[in-house]
Amino acid sequence: MQPQELVIISGKGGTGKTSIAAAFADYFPNKVLADGDVDAADLFLVLQVTETQIAEFQSGHIAEIDPDKCRQCGKCAALCRFDAIVTSESGYQVDARACEGCKVCVNACPHHAIEWKEAFCGLWKESRTAQGTLFHASLYPGAENSGKLVSFLRDKARKKAMDEGIPLILVDGPPGIGCPVIASITGAARILVVTEPTPSGYHDLERVLALAKHFQIPTHILINKADLETSYLKKMEDCAAKSGATVIGQIPYSPLFSEAQQKGQSILKAFPTSPEAETLRTIATILKQKMDESEAEGQK
Amino acid sequence: MKIAFSTNGNTLESLLDTRFGRCSRFLILDTETNHYEILENTQNLNAVQGAGIQSAQTVLETGAQALITGHCGPKAFKVLHAAGIAIYLADNRPIDELAKTFAAGKLAELTDADVEGHW
Amino acid sequence: MQIAIASGKGGTGKTSLAVSLFLANRDRSRLLDCDVEEPNCHLFLATRFVSRTSVEKRIPLLNPDLCKHCGKCVEACQFNALAEAGKAGILVFEELCHSCGGCTFVCPTGALHETPLKMGAITRALVAGKAELITGALAIGHTETPSLIRAVKKTRPDPEVAFTLIDAPPGTACAFAAAVEHTDFVLLVAEETPFGLHDLKLAIKALQKMEIPFAVVLNRMRPGFSSVLEFCKEKNYPLWLQIPESRAIAETYARGGTLLDAMPELEESLRLLLDQCAEAILCNPRN
Numbered sequence: 001m002q003p004q005e006l007v008i009i010s011g012k013g014g015t016g017k018t019s020i021a022a023a024f025a026d027y028f029p030n031k032v033l034a035d036g037d038v039d040a041a042d043l044f045l046v047l048q049v050t051e052t053q054i055a056e057f058q059s060g061h062i063a064e065i066d067p068d069k070c071r072q073c074g075k076c077a078a079l080c081r082f083d084a085i086v087t088s089e090s091g092y093q094v095d096a097r098a099c100e101g102c103k104v105c106v107n108a109c110p111h112h113a114i115e116w117k118e119a120f121c122g123l124w125k126e127s128r129t130a131q132g133t134l135f136h137a138s139l140y141p142g143a144e145n146s147g148k149l150v151s152f153l154r155d156k157a158r159k160k161a162m163d164e165g166i167p168l169i170l171v172d173g174p175p176g177i178g179c180p181v182i183a184s185i186t187g188a189a190r191i192l193v194v195t196e197p198t199p200s201g202y203h204d205l206e207r208v209l210a211l212a213k214h215f216q217i218p219t220h221i222l223i224n225k226a227d228l229e230t231s232y233l234k235k236m237e238d239c240a241a242k243s244g245a246t247v248i249g250q251i252p253y254s255p256l257f258s259e260a261q262q263k264g265q266s267i268l269k270a271f272p273t274s275p276e277a278e279t280l281r282t283i284a285t286i287l288k289q290k291m292d293e294s295e296a297e298g299q300k
Numbered sequence: 301m302k303i304a305f306s307t308n309g310n311t312l313e314s315l316l317d318t319r320f321g322r323c324s325r326f327l328i329l330d331t332e333t334n335h336y337e338i339l340e341n342t343q344n345l346n347a348v349q350g351a352g353i354q355s356a357q358t359v360l361e362t363g364a365q366a367l368i369t370g371h372c373g374p375k376a377f378k379v380l381h382a383a384g385i386a387i388y389l390a391d392n393r394p395i396d397e398l399a400k401t402f403a404a405g406k407l408a409e410l411t412d413a414d415v416e417g418h419w
Numbered sequence: 420m421q422i423a424i425a426s427g428k429g430g431t432g433k434t435s436l437a438v439s440l441f442l443a444n445r446d447r448s449r450l451l452d453c454d455v456e457e458p459n460c461h462l463f464l465a466t467r468f469v470s471r472t473s474v475e476k477r478i479p480l481l482n483p484d485l486c487k488h489c490g491k492c493v494e495a496c497q498f499n500a501l502a503e504a505g506k507a508g509i510l511v512f513e514e515l516c517h518s519c520g521g522c523t524f525v526c527p528t529g530a531l532h533e534t535p536l537k538m539g540a541i542t543r544a545l546v547a548g549k550a551e552l553i554t555g556a557l558a559i560g561h562t563e564t565p566s567l568i569r570a571v572k573k574t575r576p577d578p579e580v581a582f583t584l585i586d587a588p589p590g591t592a593c594a595f596a597a598a599v600e601h602t603d604f605v606l607l608v609a610e611e612t613p614f615g616l617h618d619l620k621l622a623i624k625a626l627q628k629m630e631i632p633f634a635v636v637l638n639r640m641r642p643g644f645s646s647v648l649e650f651c652k653e654k655n656y657p658l659w660l661q662i663p664e665s666r667a668i669a670e671t672y673a674r675g676g677t678l679l680d681a682m683p684e685l686e687e688s689l690r691l692l693l694d695q696c697a698e699a700i701l702c703n704p705r706n
Contacts, residue, residue: 002315002392014430018614039590040428042614042622061497081519082561097596102498102519132696141625142596148348151322175429175589178456179349179562186371187318189390198673199462215371228666250429253669262644283586349562350499350515357493360505375512382507 002190003032003161004291005154007043009173009181011204013040016196018226019257020267020280022046025131027284035136036150036159036184038122044136046266049127054299057058057137057149060101064095065286076105076114085194098230100169121146121177124153133160145212147183150174154184168291173253177207185212191290193218197232205236217296219245222283226250249283303329304364305395306355310338312396323354327395328362331403337362337390352376357409359385368398372410421572423453425587425595426609427618431466432638432662433608434487435672436507437567437586438672439679440606443689445550453598454521455539455555457682459487460586463677464550466544467570474570475535476518476563481509484532492522492531514560538569541574551580563596564588572601582693599626605633606692609647611640611664616647632703633657634695639664655700660692 008024010017021043035043037065046163065076070091077085077092078179085096085105094114095104106114121143127134135156137149150173155167173184187192191212195205205221212219221240227250237247260270268277306323307314322405329336341355341361352372356379357365363411366386380387388407390398401407424437438460452460452502465651479492479501491503493509500515501522501586513536539557544553555571557564565634569589570618576583587598587605599605609619619635626633635655637647641664652657662668662678662685679685 012430025580035676039592040614040618042428042617045613045617079520079524092469100517100519101497102521103495104519104521104524106496107521107525138621139592141591141621145590145592147322148351151600154322178458183322186322193634196673199675200459201455205456223674225669230671232673253666257666258612258639258641258644262611262646269379350512353499353502353512353515356504357502360503375515378512379502379504379510382510383505413635 001265003158004173004189004295005141005158005167005169005189006287006291007173007185008035008177008192008194009169009184009208010175010194011177011208012196012198012200013175015194015196016257017047017175018042018172019261019267020192020222020224021170023277023280024170024284025244026266026268027281028168028170028288030166031132031170032157032161032166033132033134034153034169034171036153036171036173036180037175038137038139038149038153038180039145039174040207041136041138044134044161046261046264047131047134048264049134050127051125051127053126054123056120056181056269057122057124059144060119061103061116062096062099062101062119063103063105064115064117065092065094065296067091068115070110071111071113072109075108075110076127077102077107079166087242089205095298106128121149124156126156126178135160142276145174145180147179147294150180150183181208185215188217189286189294192222193219193221193245195221196225197214197223197229197234197236202232202235203228206239209239209245212245213243218290219243220248220287221245222248223280225253227252229281233257248286249279253280301363301366303331303364303399304359304367305329305398306369307411312336312399313341313394314396315392316368316370316390316398318392320369320372321355323355323369326359326362328364328376331393331399331401341353349382353379356380366402366404368407377410420579420697421583421585422601422693422701423563423585423587423602423605425599425605425622426589427591427607427622428614429589431608431610431615432678433507433589434460434586434606435463436606436636436638439677439685440689440692441552441584442547442552442677442679443686444582445547447580448584449551449553451571451574451583451585452552452554453571453573454588455557455564455567455584456588456594458554458556460552461544461554462675463551464546466546469543469545471540471542473537474539474541474567475515476538476566477520477533478513478516478518479511479522479531479537480534481511482530482532483508485528487528487530489527490600491525491527495521495525497521500643514562516556516704517563527559541571546676551577561641564594568594581697591621594687596629599631600629602631603703604696605631606636606696607633608638610638611644611647613646616650619647619650620691632699634659634699636662638662654671657696660688660700
């Protein structure tokens with residue numbers, strides 16, 4: 001059986017995407033989790049995690065000058081467009097932070113003194129949680145985030161789900177609208193966009209919906225902090241209708257999300273009887289129903 | 301004719317991987333002999349950008365005349381189209397089933413990119 | 420003096436603070452919007468357009484008559500910006516090009532030469548008479564975020580303007596690094612939540628590695644919550660401004676207003692905040 005993948009994205013940061021993802025992690029019984037928000041991977045903070053595997057993640061390459069072979073001809077420094085070849089008392093060196101990984105110096109060095117080394121952009125982890133296996137990552141400071149790491153985590157989650165016959169993969173996607181977001185939604189069964197009624201929230205929602213439409217993925221919108229400015233509801237509904245998406249629910253501006261975070265829990269666990277938790281359970285039920293329906297349709 | 305399928309599996313029963321640029325491997329099926337070969341797409345998975353462009357070149361080298369995949373971005377489309385490879389879009393169904401659907405002429409050919417590359 | 424306003428994650432109120440700090444100090448500062456993938460400072464300011472300049476990069480241009488299809492350029496390109504498309508020859512994907520010059524360098528027949536291409540724009544606008552807002556905007560599909568940020572930072576200030584404020588992109592990845600590198604000081608905006616604390620720690624780690632001094636601005640303070648506050652106290656990190664959690668601020672923001680619109684009484688604190696930055700910069704033994 002093919003597991004279904006539900007991806008939660010937001011466009012703008014800070015809309016409450018991870019808090020909603022955590023609530024769903026508590027709601028859905030049997031799933032694998034992936035935190036694709038590798039820049040600010042916070043999901044693990046509200047799930048009690050035990051890391052079972054940890055490894056470096058390779059991405060691109062970086063040049064390194066071997067001082068024993070270098071004859072100080074300076075050809076590399078003359079060709080480098082990124083000011084990444086610097087001189088010190090001990091001769092030419094590569095400034096790792098400035099190196100773009102273009103390999104021009106490696107190819108140009110007449111003495112083959114520049115090595116081409118694999119670069120590592122962070123760590124990826126597999127963790128055990130009460131809510132299921134979680135695949136997550138942490139980027140090294142200043143490293144380049146890319147769709148590649150997000151795709152890698154999704155692949156790990158998919159493999160786990162296939163191997164163990166788990167029907168659902170829940171992905172906390174990256175913010176923004178760039179390459180990592182595309183990498184997080186391609187081939188997904190369903191998207192939930194968590195947005196907020198603010199100028200930048202609305203602006204990014206439009207772009208995220210256009211993206212989802214292009215990939216032909218069924219998409220729902222959850223408006224968080226909905227009561228801050230109610231005039232957005234109509235605009236967001238219109239915007240959703242244009243791209244074939246639906247507004248699936250609204251949650252008011254509520255301090256309970258931060259309070260649940262403080263307890264290291266999702267809102268469903270911390271405040272199970274609150275109206276916010278009730279609304280989220282209803283939304284999750286509808287999502288589940290819709291995913292079951294499209295799966296049944298797919299098998300016909 | 302030779303057809304390339306994007307997949308995560310190793311056999312004709314394997315499912316199509318709807319991702320083109322970042323699929324694990326390609327299955328190249330020769331429809332005359334029904335023989336197939338598997339080609340890893342590892343290098344593409346390690347590319348920070350332009351995975352689709354690299355995958356397109358990989359498919360080109362196999363001599364396939366058609367590609368069946370789930371989505372094809374504008375850059376990969378440009379390469380495949382320029383090289384004269386026809387692209388057909390399908391769901392994540394078993395490859396043997398899709399080969400039959402294709403033979404029956406029931407897969408639609410992609411004439412324009414269905415995916416925007418960057419936003 | 421260059422002072423960047425940054426945060427480990429999005430949605431902490433960074434842009435709102437940057438714009439408010441700029442407005443409160445408009446007589447002595449200018450603002451650079453370096454969140455070039457999503458520049459939005461201008462959404463919160465009444466601006467008068469002055470000028471726009473293109474930012475170019477160099478891309479390879481192929482002369483098919485000279486190309487022998489050896490494939491050396493495709494092999495040399497580490498960014499997949501060149502592709503061999505069978506009988507159609509070499510294709511160039513300009514958006515993916517990093518302008519490293521590697522392909523023209525290896526081409527044995529001189530079939531490639533470089534030509535300029537627009538990858539973004541820098542817009543200059545005035546706020547409240549003469550305060551300057553400089554906005555960098557990356558053209559859609561392009562990936563050279565750090566280069567454009569560096570170009571925005573190279574724009575020259577009026578010598579009478581003492582402070583250059585920089586609204587940095589969120590996160591701690593390469594775009595953040597490009598925005599904060601070579602600045603004199605960074606104000607880190609954090610929110611008083613466990614997520615906020617975690618992301619603040621990441622940002623601090625990045626700044627310490629780059630050896631840039633910083634202070635923390637704590638947003639969304641609520642009674643009974645103090646994890647970020649205690650963390651700063653314990654580590655002896657300067658915490659210079661605290662902003663309460665307030666529905667009124669959130670509502671003002673939803674309507675397109677800034678922190679300063681919601682709390683005009685902050686003006687004096689925001690002037691003091693900049694003075695504090697200046698003092699820290701002048702006392703920094705490195706300077």
